[in-house]
Amino acid sequence: MFIQNLKLTEFRNLKNAEIEFSPEINLIVGSNGSGKTNILEALFYTGSGRSFRTHLDENLANTDSEYFRIEASGKMGEHEVHVEIGVEPGKRKIIKVNSSPIHKLGELFEYFRLVEFSPYDLEIVIGSPSVRRRYISITIAQLDPPHVAVLSDYHKTLSQRNALLKSFEETPRLSSSQETSLAVWDEKLAVHAVQIHESRKSYIHKIADIAADFYRRISGSEEYLKIEYNPSPNLEHFTAENFCEKLASRRQREIAMGQTMYGPHRDDIKFYIDNLEAKSAASQGQIKTAVLSLKLAQYEYLKQKLERLPIILLDEIFSDLDKNRLDFVMNLLPGLGQSFITTSKLSEVNNLEIFKSKFEVERGIPRRLKEQS
């Protein structure tokens, strides 16, 4: 699959831009703040309705504007795909694919699948668990678009259950009707929790070995990367019944806190390098390699499952990766399908000949660079 044309209106500093891309390797050159990463961000948004830098749409609209618009057209196999997204922060997103409106965000995930690697991704290892949950949610949705609806139902049920717990705060003993109400929300939460748990467990299980393999090849060492799912609650058999039992065991505390103490909203993913937790023990370089391996494993697994090449977005890899890691990625590139790579200096790039299209962005205005003869 590939994106051929991208049109941006009021998206960050790109007030009005249109770009024609190559279905192969694209290079985007621009100084800091020029808007080159914004282009990657917009491309990513066409596949998920989300940014990889922020979860707030307010940050994506140009400071002078109340809205932004992204239009992308390209191909998936034989099929032409035209995605239009209009966002007025605070209101419902308007999304159309091939001119028909989409009502559920999950349906957007059926089209462009994009894997991104940027300096922001170090947060996946060193940031808070919510960053990892957000990452894994989007990643699973790319493989299994209905996952978006499961997550949304889980979070709605969770808010309802928390509100119910809060309403019991002053109740020393629950009435039988209150018991029944709580049991209903427990069971509904459990059904969605089991679905999310199974998706996460199976995904992490599947990519852990692929990532470990990439890690060894990139680092050229015998270091072992281990990615581990840390579910909440940690049950030997994660069934709806056991989940409800676990909730019941902390009922008094849950009522006192007005919060659900267990569930996928408290999940985490741990990264270990040679059995030491990366978050606290790994060097900057090891963390970079771990994230890069995770992303390449994601790409590889998506490719196998879709039987198509996803699109890859690489932000600032020339300045961010050392020579070994960079060479590894550059050698992979020609086999990866459509890719987008940004750099702040053209002089950082050695093998310019592999880039089929080159663009320069200056203060939010992209233009194609002429081929040098």
Added chain:
Amino acid sequence: MFSSSQSLERLIREFSKLPGIGRKTAQRLAFWVLKRDPKEVRELADAIREAREKVRACSICFNITESDPCEICRSERRDRSAICVVEEANDLLALEKTGEYKGLYHVLGGALSPLDGIGPEQLHARELIERLKSDEVKEIIIATNPNVEGEATAAFLAKLIKPIGVKVTRIARGLPQGSDLEYADNTTLGQAISNRRDY
């Protein structure tokens, strides 16, 4: 911007309280009223007042009615062994339009939603259980909305009713008539497959 007449301003304010009406539309409606014949305007005002005064909830099923009990509850042609439970009177109206259902109804007046402070006491759930005390009722069909709150309400009612020994069913979810399979969303299609029936 405020208008120069106080009574006009009051009318605009009242209109803008209506659901889905903003200040601009309220203004348009108010100017429409001013241009009408006074007799016509009186008829509109009377219609609003009369509807509000005469229409109330049926004391048995909580459907909206002018006579208590409502026509459906009084009718001798309805099947009194089945009660279909809906969230709002609108839903009852929609089901009636199909002409498929000949039983009785029960309007809950909403769905469980702790976030909005709606628990079983805020719904007409106890009244539904009361209705089951006569042996007449053999089946409760739960037709709450297929969303998080509607599903929780359905599960809650099932927990309450099953011990009484009355059959509880849930309306099916599936494909809309006249649509193509390939355009159905995954959730609906998945449910249509898992809830398939013998042919």
